[in-house]
Amino acid sequence: MPEPALHEQYSTIAQQERTYHLGMWAFLASEVLLFGTLFAAYAYYHVMYGHDFAEAIKDADLAKGTIDTFILATSTYTMTLSVLAIRKDNLPLAIAFTALTAGLALAFLTIEGTEWATDIAKGAVPGASYHYAKLPAFGAKMYFTVFYFLTGLHMFHVTMGFFLLCGLTVRLMMKAYSSRSHLPLELGTMYWHFVDVMWFFIYACMYLGRSA
Amino acid sequence: MTSAQEAPGRPTTEEQELPDYLHAETGIRSWLFTKDHKKIALMFYVLVLVFFAVGGVYALAIRTELLTPSGTIMTAFTYNRAFTMHGVIMVWLFLIPSIPNVFGNFLVPLMIGSRDLAFPRLNLASLYVFAAGAIILICTMIAGAIDTGWTFYPPYASTTPTRVAPAAFGVFVLGISSIMTSINFIATIHSLRAEGMHWHRLPLFVWGIYATAIVLLLATPVLGMSLITVALDWWFNLGMFDPTVGGDPLLFEHLFWFYSHPAVYIMILPAFGVISEVVPTFARREPASYRAIAYSSIAIAFAGFLTWGHHMFVAGQSVFDSNAFGALSMFVAIFSAIKVFTWVATLYKGSIHFNTPMLYFFAFLFLFTFGGMTGVAVATEALDVHWTDTYFIVAHFHFIMVGGSVTAFLAAAHYWFPKMFGRMYNERIGLLGAAGVFGGFFLTFFPQFLLGNMGMPRRYYSYPERFQWLHVASTIGAYFLALGLVTALVNLLVALRSGKRSGDNPWYSRSFEWMTASPPPQHNFASELLIQRTAYDYRLNEEEAHARTRAP
Numbered sequence: 001m002p003e004p005a006l007h008e009q010y011s012t013i014a015q016q017e018r019t020y021h022l023g024m025w026a027f028l029a030s031e032v033l034l035f036g037t038l039f040a041a042y043a044y045y046h047v048m049y050g051h052d053f054a055e056a057i058k059d060a061d062l063a064k065g066t067i068d069t070f071i072l073a074t075s076t077y078t079m080t081l082s083v084l085a086i087r088k089d090n091l092p093l094a095i096a097f098t099a100l101t102a103g104l105a106l107a108f109l110t111i112e113g114t115e116w117a118t119d120i121a122k123g124a125v126p127g128a129s130y131h132y133a134k135l136p137a138f139g140a141k142m143y144f145t146v147f148y149f150l151t152g153l154h155m156f157h158v159t160m161g162f163f164l165l166c167g168l169t170v171r172l173m174m175k176a177y178s179s180r181s182h183l184p185l186e187l188g189t190m191y192w193h194f195v196d197v198m199w200f201f202i203y204a205c206m207y208l209g210r211s212a
Numbered sequence: 213m214t215s216a217q218e219a220p221g222r223p224t225t226e227e228q229e230l231p232d233y234l235h236a237e238t239g240i241r242s243w244l245f246t247k248d249h250k251k252i253a254l255m256f257y258v259l260v261l262v263f264f265a266v267g268g269v270y271a272l273a274i275r276t277e278l279l280t281p282s283g284t285i286m287t288a289f290t291y292n293r294a295f296t297m298h299g300v301i302m303v304w305l306f307l308i309p310s311i312p313n314v315f316g317n318f319l320v321p322l323m324i325g326s327r328d329l330a331f332p333r334l335n336l337a338s339l340y341v342f343a344a345g346a347i348i349l350i351c352t353m354i355a356g357a358i359d360t361g362w363t364f365y366p367p368y369a370s371t372t373p374t375r376v377a378p379a380a381f382g383v384f385v386l387g388i389s390s391i392m393t394s395i396n397f398i399a400t401i402h403s404l405r406a407e408g409m410h411w412h413r414l415p416l417f418v419w420g421i422y423a424t425a426i427v428l429l430l431a432t433p434v435l436g437m438s439l440i441t442v443a444l445d446w447w448f449n450l451g452m453f454d455p456t457v458g459g460d461p462l463l464f465e466h467l468f469w470f471y472s473h474p475a476v477y478i479m480i481l482p483a484f485g486v487i488s489e490v491v492p493t494f495a496r497r498e499p500a501s502y503r504a505i506a507y508s509s510i511a512i513a514f515a516g517f518l519t520w521g522h523h524m525f526v527a528g529q530s531v532f533d534s535n536a537f538g539a540l541s542m543f544v545a546i547f548s549a550i551k552v553f554t555w556v557a558t559l560y561k562g563s564i565h566f567n568t569p570m571l572y573f574f575a576f577l578f579l580f581t582f583g584g585m586t587g588v589a590v591a592t593e594a595l596d597v598h599w600t601d602t603y604f605i606v607a608h609f610h611f612i613m614v615g616g617s618v619t620a621f622l623a624a625a626h627y628w629f630p631k632m633f634g635r636m637y638n639e640r641i642g643l644l645g646a647a648g649v650f651g652g653f654f655l656t657f658f659p660q661f662l663l664g665n666m667g668m669p670r671r672y673y674s675y676p677e678r679f680q681w682l683h684v685a686s687t688i689g690a691y692f693l694a695l696g697l698v699t700a701l702v703n704l705l706v707a708l709r710s711g712k713r714s715g716d717n718p719w720y721s722r723s724f725e726w727m728t729a730s731p732p733p734q735h736n737f738a739s740e741l742l743i744q745r746t747a748y749d750y751r752l753n754e755e756e757a758h759a760r761t762r763a764p
Contacts, residue, residue, distance in 0.1 A: 008735070009321075009328040009404060019330050019403040026395045030433045037437035037467055041452065044463050127449035127457060138458025145451050145459070149441070 004181040017183055024187045028194045035198050038150045042205050045142040052139025057210050064115050065207040068108055075104035076196040079189045089179045095172045102165035105158055112155055147206055157195050164188050230733035247332035252339050253318035263305035270298035275687040281677050288673040292359035299362025304386050307617055311482035315624045316421045322725035323415045325406025325741040330399035338392040348382030366453035366461045370445040380443035387432045394428035397421055408743035415723045415747040416505050420485020423509040427474045435471035462528055469520035477516040483620030484551055490623050491555045493721040494570040495562025498748035504554045508547040515544040525596050534593050541591035548584055568642030572623035575650040579615025604664025610657045630718050634731045635711030641703040648696020655689025723747045727761045
């Protein structure tokens with residue numbers, strides 16, 4: 001049964017784990033500002049272009065966006081269940097839930113990918129090559145520019161999260177964690193929750209803000 | 213002048229029996245794979261000094277070019293690249309990392325009584341990430357550099373033929389290093405303080421580093437995204453700031469300055485921390501108001517996020533915005549003024565010793581106050597309309613960044629030299645270096661206030677003849693400044709090899725980093741600490757000071 005290792009600058013395990021948690025919160029705070037930059041760009045152009053921007057929001061695939069939201073919300077729940085399982089030393093369940101979360105991440109990426117493909121196919125590409133005839137205005141162009149950037153940044157984080165989840169699954173299968181020592185699982189779950197919460201805001205901004 | 217002789221009855225610290233951190237493990241692997249915050253600090257020291265020199269060479273190139281009203285030693289295109297690289301290197305490869313990554317890394321664990329930072333491997337990683345960012349920028353430099361100014365404004369930055377994307381990416385990578393550093397400092401200061409080290413017993417340098425870390429953590433990501441966006445605009449025509457597809461270049465300015473104004477507080481808050489250590493030590497007095505200095509650091513960290521629009525008074529933002537940002541910019545100056553008054557008040561009834569660090573403090577006091585007051589002046593929108601994009605602005609920020617941050621860096625370099633290396637530098641050469649830096653600096657940049665007020669625009673390669681005499685004066689000053697800096701550097705390098713042994717506490721300071729051996733052993737303190745005094749209790753003699761640091 002793995003026990004946590006005490007690093008030399010700490011006096012107790014509790015202090016060490018608290019500090020790692022604090023470090024993770026600090027990292028997530030910086031990530032909020034990272035996404036915040038793009039949300040600021042979103043707000044700027046939404047206000048600037050009003051109606052034209054809102055028309056582009058109405059054009060977004062609400063069904064896919066909503067499915068994505070359910071997938072991520074479920075995945076955040078399964079990750080929580082994984083942590084609850086390891087706290088009771090239930091390794092098989094923890095492995096199952098972590099792997100399931102990774103699978104849901106992959107599903108999310110696939111659906112987002114198809115949405116990107118559809119948008120590109122209909123000509124809504126960023127920059128000068130934009131040729132989506134249905135929505136020719138500047139407001140629509142800037143909507144799509146922000147859309148690709150914001151969802152692209154988020155997909156990058158989901159991808160990183162996917163690799164992290166795979167790594168955690170492997171470590172669980174190697175029996176590296178126990179109820180007394182599973183800090184990486186907790187920290188990884190915090191990151192995954194963050195990725196999910198970011199998606200809620202992206203969903204609200206890019207799919208739901210429909211009245212100008 | 214304080215001599216390095218031992219005071220009678222000076223306690224022998226237990227750490228003196230242990231090998232110091234430089235000799236505990238030797239060989240190149242003990243440096244490249246170290247987890248010791250002190251060794252990491254020294255590696256950062258070498259890197260930032262190298263980049264300071266490179267940025268300085270660009271400065272001398274610029275000033276030499278400006279000796280004559282038109283072409284002197286380079287084309288206009290090269291000139292644009294020279295001032296761009298000067299800015300990029302000085303800001304991101306020197307000013308931002310210098311005090312935090314060198315002195316913060318070395319001293320924070322010692323000052324809080326801990327064996328290392330919270331995440332030593334993250335610390336080492338931050339060094340390698342910094343080096344990676346630096347390599348990317350060096351490669352971009354060799355491949356022709358960029359000519360956009362360090363501010364990367366679109367639409368020029370999206371359309372210039374120079375290599376914006378690699379340069380922006382290099383700065384992005386440096387930003388990642390900054391964020392790693394800030395996470396480490398925040399976690400360390402919250403969690404690893406020794407027994408008895410309440411927040412209000414922390415040395416003020418630690419408060420300064422903590423405030424800096426908050427700004428680093430929250431502002432740097434915005435820079436990262438802004439630069440990635442402009443890089444994608446340049447590379448793939450993303451169009452985020454391209455007016456032909458509906459983008460707005462002004463948005464870039466908002467996002468960029470949202471980071472870059474707090475960035476200047478990243479550059480000055482650690483400097484304030486250094487000064488807050490130097491003044492009590494060399495006045496042998498506790499600070500006139502500990503809380504004024506501590507809390508004003510936190511206030512600056514937050515209020516600094518509210519002022520970015522003062523870089524955009526004539527950029528096309530609304531009059532309301534300009535008024536609001538102007539007022540808020542004056543507001544944030546109050547906290548710096550609080551510090552300046554507190555440091556001066558600390559001298560009252562103190563026992564002042566004019567060692568080199570203290571000389572740099574006096575230079576700082578004059579130059580930073582001068583620069584700060586011109587800051588309030590340019591925050592006045594009605595006045596800035598005349599001064600914006602002229603040499604007045606250039607002079608203002610150099611008074612703060614060189615007269616403030618670099619001077620404080622030099623104060624730190626001399627003050628903590630015995631701490632880091634156990635040796636003492638030559639005080640007479642130290643005085644010479646300080647005088648050269650102060651005099652050279654003033655001759656370089658004071659004429660620039662006059663130039664700016666007379667209408668000389670910044671970043672201009674050629675100028676009307678009537679400005680030439682001021683440019684020549686400024687260039688002579690620049691060479692003197694370079695000479696002063698080289699003098700200071702050589703003094704310290706020589707002392708590394710052959711300086712007299714300093715003893716553990718040559719300045720008779722009460723701050724906690726001086727309560728262990730100089731240089732410290734690998735794990736900082738040999739026994740448990742129990743802090744039962746403030747960091748500035750000069751009523752106690754050295755024995756009592758040591759006794760109230762250790763656990764019984």
